Amino acid sequence: MALPKHASPLEKIWHYCYLVICGLIFLFLIAPILIVIPLSFNAEPYFTFTEKMLSLDPTGYSMRWYDLLLTFGMQAPDVPRDGSWWSDAWQNAAWIQAAKNSVIIGFFSTILATVLGTLAALGLSRPEMPYRRAIMAILISPMIVPIIIVATGMFFFYSQVGLANTYIGIIMAHATLGIPFVIITVTATLVGFDHSLTRAAANLGATPTTTFFKIIMPLILPGVISGALFAFVTSFDEVVVVLFVADFDQQTIPRQMWNGIREQISPAILSVATILVIVSIALLTTVELLRRRSDRLRGISQS
Amino acid sequence: MADATMGSAPVSDGSERLTTVDGKPLKAALMAAEAKARRRAFFLVLPLLAFVLVTFVAPIGQMLHRSVHNPGFTEHTDLSDGTQTEIMVNLRGWFEANPPGTEPDEAAYAALAADFLVLRELRAQGAVGTRINYEAPGTRSLFTKTARRAERLEAPFKEAVLDVDEDWGDPKLWQVMRDASSAYTINFYLAAVDLEKNETGEIVSVNENRQVYVLLFQRTLILSLLITALTFVLGFPIAHLLATLPLKYSNILMIFVLLPFWTSLLVRTTSWIVLLQSQGVVNDTLVASGLVADESRIQMIYNQTGTIVAMTHILLPFMVLPLYSVMRPINPSYVRAARSLGATSWTAFRRIYFPQTVPGIGAGALLVFILAVGYYITPALVGGSDGQLISNLIAFHMTRSLNWSLAAALAALLLFGVLVLYWLYDRLVGIDNLKLG
Numbered sequence: 001m002a003l004p005k006h007a008s009p010l011e012k013i014w015h016y017c018y019l020v021i022c023g024l025i026f027l028f029l030i031a032p033i034l035i036v037i038p039l040s041f042n043a044e045p046y047f048t049f050t051e052k053m054l055s056l057d058p059t060g061y062s063m064r065w066y067d068l069l070l071t072f073g074m075q076a077p078d079v080p081r082d083g084s085w086w087s088d089a090w091q092n093a094a095w096i097q098a099a100k101n102s103v104i105i106g107f108f109s110t111i112l113a114t115v116l117g118t119l120a121a122l123g124l125s126r127p128e129m130p131y132r133r134a135i136m137a138i139l140i141s142p143m144i145v146p147i148i149i150v151a152t153g154m155f156f157f158y159s160q161v162g163l164a165n166t167y168i169g170i171i172m173a174h175a176t177l178g179i180p181f182v183i184i185t186v187t188a189t190l191v192g193f194d195h196s197l198t199r200a201a202a203n204l205g206a207t208p209t210t211t212f213f214k215i216i217m218p219l220i221l222p223g224v225i226s227g228a229l230f231a232f233v234t235s236f237d238e239v240v241v242v243l244f245v246a247d248f249d250q251q252t253i254p255r256q257m258w259n260g261i262r263e264q265i266s267p268a269i270l271s272v273a274t275i276l277v278i279v280s281i282a283l284l285t286t287v288e289l290l291r292r293r294s295d296r297l298r299g300i301s302q303s
Numbered sequence: 304m305a306d307a308t309m310g311s312a313p314v315s316d317g318s319e320r321l322t323t324v325d326g327k328p329l330k331a332a333l334m335a336a337e338a339k340a341r342r343r344a345f346f347l348v349l350p351l352l353a354f355v356l357v358t359f360v361a362p363i364g365q366m367l368h369r370s371v372h373n374p375g376f377t378e379h380t381d382l383s384d385g386t387q388t389e390i391m392v393n394l395r396g397w398f399e400a401n402p403p404g405t406e407p408d409e410a411a412y413a414a415l416a417a418d419f420l421v422l423r424e425l426r427a428q429g430a431v432g433t434r435i436n437y438e439a440p441g442t443r444s445l446f447t448k449t450a451r452r453a454e455r456l457e458a459p460f461k462e463a464v465l466d467v468d469e470d471w472g473d474p475k476l477w478q479v480m481r482d483a484s485s486a487y488t489i490n491f492y493l494a495a496v497d498l499e500k501n502e503t504g505e506i507v508s509v510n511e512n513r514q515v516y517v518l519l520f521q522r523t524l525i526l527s528l529l530i531t532a533l534t535f536v537l538g539f540p541i542a543h544l545l546a547t548l549p550l551k552y553s554n555i556l557m558i559f560v561l562l563p564f565w566t567s568l569l570v571r572t573t574s575w576i577v578l579l580q581s582q583g584v585v586n587d588t589l590v591a592s593g594l595v596a597d598e599s600r601i602q603m604i605y606n607q608t609g610t611i612v613a614m615t616h617i618l619l620p621f622m623v624l625p626l627y628s629v630m631r632p633i634n635p636s637y638v639r640a641a642r643s644l645g646a647t648s649w650t651a652f653r654r655i656y657f658p659q660t661v662p663g664i665g666a667g668a669l670l671v672f673i674l675a676v677g678y679y680i681t682p683a684l685v686g687g688s689d690g691q692l693i694s695n696l697i698a699f700h701m702t703r704s705l706n707w708s709l710a711a712a713l714a715a716l717l718l719f720g721v722l723v724l725y726w727l728y729d730r731l732v733g734i735d736n737l738k739l740g
Contacts, residue, residue: 011648014648018540018544019544021540022540022541022544025537025540025541026541026556026559028537028616029559029560029563029616029619029620030559030562030563031578032571032574032575032578032616033562033563033566033570033571033574035574035577035578035584036570036573036574036577039577039584046582047576047577047580047582047583047584048577048582048583048584048587049584049587116350116351116354117351119347119348119350119351120347120348120350120351120352122347123343123344123345123346123347123348124344124348126340126343126344126347128337128340128341128344129341129344129345129348130341130344130345133729135348135352136734136735137725137729137734138352138355138356138360139351139352139355140734140737141359141725142355142359144673144674144721144725145363145677145718145721145722146676146677146678146679146694146714146717146718146721147677147679147680147694148677148679148694148697148698148714149363149366149677149697149714149717149718150359150362150363152366152697152701152710152711152714153359153362153363153364153365153366153714154358154362155701156362156365156366156369156707157361157362157365157366158362160365172354172358173358175354175358176354176355176358176359179351179354179355184737187735233565236567237567237568237569239569239680240679240680244701254567254569257569257570257573258569258680258684261569261572261573261576261684262684265573265576269573270573270577273567273569273570273573273574276566276567276570277566277570280562280565280566280567281562281565283565284558284561284562284565287565288561
């Protein structure tokens with residue numbers, strides 16, 4: 001992108017303008033996400049930088065909203081913080097309950113989506129797969145169909161078959177929503193897959209199962225893990241289906257946030273948001289590392 | 304993998320057909336092997352396909368059925384034991400015997416009175432009234448009121464019923480009951496596009512001040528187009544920058560695109576509330592810098608602006624990623640050749656570079672538009688009253704007004720639009736080319 005030496009002054013001006021514009025767009029992308037981090041340490045219940053915060057006065061900052069996350073919903077939040085306080089928090093604090101539910105639902109729906117999705121991706125990337133295009137279209141559609149339609153359909157269906165208000169119902173719903181991501185990432189990994197490796201394994205006497213676990217699996221594992229992470233994030237961030245099919249006391253983090261934003265938005269939401277941003281940074285880093293590893297394994301070098 | 308190894312058997316004098324070792328013709332053996340491979344591939348996909356059909360396709364199919372099927376006026380389901388009873392049998396008989404538009408006579412009112420006795424016994428008058436109320440607003444109380452006096456109704460029934468409430472003489476009401484007496488109806492679709500049937504059963508548009516749905520579909524389309532255009536305007540420059548920088552730098556800048564992509568939607572929406580509200584960071588900065596007076600802070604959230612800004616931000620990565628993957632492999636020597644042949648940088652961009660990015664623009668724009676049309680969460684949280692989209696209205700009918708059939712009909716129309724776009728996307732771009740990061 002370096003400017004050639006013979007560029008005219010006008011071109012130079014435009015080039016720098018262009019860089020500034022790009023900088024502003026990047027700012028637009030990232031600023032809203034980063035702004036919640038300092039604001040979540042606000043000592044006042046406001047959503048803006050107080051004068052104390054701007055002058056970097058330590059009294060303008062506090063951990064009170066993070067503390068509220070722990071204490072909100074507890075039976076006795078004001079007693080000294082010993083073992084029983086922590087067990088009270090673990091059992092009763094609303095956000096901790098929501099986090100537990102989110103992790104449980106996310107974990108099982110990820111397992112379901114990843115196992116079924118990886119198997120299907122293996123089938124779909126075989127050249128002899130019949131009706132490949134149509135089946136692929138059906139399997140990707142949960143990502144495309146508006147979530148409110150999915151939630152509406154599941155609401156009617158689940159209340160008829162008795163899956164409404166159950167964890168199994170939510171897990172199945174979230175697995176369905178996560179499947180497209182698994183399929184997309186795993187088929188992308190399989191695009192460069194060298195099929196002579198499986199033939200070589202078969203030639204050397206390996207059964208299909210051995211070939212799968214010893215040869216195919218290690219090679220596609222990075223793709224499978226990124227797909228699983230996508231599926232987990234999808235479940236972890238999903239609120240509409242939960243609102244429609246879950247029982248009132250089946251709170252999840254996004255649902256709790258949704259309620260918080262709709263009713264009384266407090267900086268406690270910002271501290272949850274901060275934690276979630278940190279989680280997503282960790283996930284992004286993992287996926288990026290996996291992608292590079294997968295490229296290396298498949299022999300695609302980074303230039 | 305190939306089971307059809309050729310036989311070394313006494314074959315080759317040319318007249319005999321080629322066979323495998325066990326004597327099968329080679330062609331048949333090959334076909335069998337291919338069929339086996341096809342089956343094997345299909346069986347790998349089958350569990351997932353079955354799962355998706357059960358948890359996704361079947362529920363949506365059932366919802367579509369509900370949009371044309373509402374048995375609220377023909378069947379009563381007891382909530383405690385689930386027994387189903389046919390209701391309004393007498394009235395249906397009268398409707399079948401008399402053509403549409405017939406003035407309801409004594410027999411009709413007698414049928415109505417007989418049906419009300421059943422309703423009262425089943426305590427079903429509320430449900431039936433609600434069903435009719437969907438299409439003839441304000442009539443629910445008519446049913447509950449009449450059911451209360453059902454036992455005291457005596458011949459002549461016409462006078463007796465009209466005596467309870469003279470609204471029973473409304474021909475519109477009788478038209479609605481006639482339609483509702485068959486569980487299958489397209490009236491909910493008519494309602495979803497601001498149409499209704501008049502007294503004689505002709506399809507007309509509804510009263511102007513009750514027309515909401517067509518307007519809302521239009522608004523959804525316009526806002527989605529605007530958001531798609533905005534993501535393009537913002538996404539094109541940075542995709543171009545990312546594609547032309549050396550990978551070392553572009554991989555770092557890519558984080559700016561991917562981090563929002565990985566961050567929870569609710570977090571991003573919350574951030575915009577924090578930034579844009581009247582006591583928020585942007586307004587405070589504007590006031591502090593003296594651009595805006597303290598008392599005239601700009602309202603940027605809980606209205607259409609809020610929806611547009613937040614959705615543009617959320618959908619921007621879906622535009623940048625396809626653009627980037629198309630721009631990256633574009634060979635820079637084409638532009639250089641154009642320049643060396645005398646083109647200005649603008650001409651070279653317009654005639655040489657831009658046309659090569661069109662597939663990426665198509666892919667990104669279609670994807671953003673498809674996602675925007677069905678958006679629910681962000682408009683619901685930051686949209687206020689004029690930033691709501693069609694999804695929000697579906698949710699309203701699902702959770703508040705409880706007119707589920709209308710919600711299903713609206714959802715079916717939205718789904719149809721989205722599926723057409725999806726089909727287009729598959730034809731133009733191919734779902735295989737969908738990339739995530």
